[in-house]
Amino acid sequence: MKTHTTNYFDTFIEVATDTKADSGTKPPSKEKKTVAEMQYEIIAKNPYKYTSDDVLFQVFADRNDVTKNEYKAAREQFFSKGQACLRASPLTKTYGFGIHSDSEGKIALFGMETDEYEKFVKDSNVKKLKAMKSSR
Numbered sequence: 001m002k003t004h005t006t007n008y009f010d011t012f013i014e015v016a017t018d019t020k021a022d023s024g025t026k027p028p029s030k031e032k033k034t035v036a037e038m039q040y041e042i043i044a045k046n047p048y049k050y051t052s053d054d055v056l057f058q059v060f061a062d063r064n065d066v067t068k069n070e071y072k073a074a075r076e077q078f079f080s081k082g083q084a085c086l087r088a089s090p091l092t093k094t095y096g097f098g099i100h101s102d103s104e105g106k107i108a109l110f111g112m113e114t115d116e117y118e119k120f121v122k123d124s125n126v127k128k129l130k131a132m133k134s135s136r
Helices: 035-045 052-063 068-078 115-122
Strands: 011-014 097-101 107-111 127-130
Touching: 011 115, 035 052, 035 107, 052 068, 097 115, 107 115
Parallel strands: 011 127
Antiparallel strands: 011 097, 097 107
């Protein structure tokens, strides 16, 4: 079975060109956690601990009540077809965050107003990708 991945390496995902945000903003809490809120909590609390695949699968598992015993099979099934990468995440499209992937594919968030964000944008050693636009 083919395995797809959403991981990037030494790459910085910049905010979408059509974002309405002017700084990195924590997604608002809702009664049932949104994808944005779940992604934010995992990445913000654990910078450079998880890969994009880890975060996307964890959000999927939490939203679908996948038990720990089912993780291995569920993860294989989840990545047997292509998944939208973090360029399509509400964090990069709506909430004003850039996402940096290090050489191991581990990720961290940077608000678009921060000096770190600017450094990544200007660093010629880091590949840059834009987040997907909200509208076509």
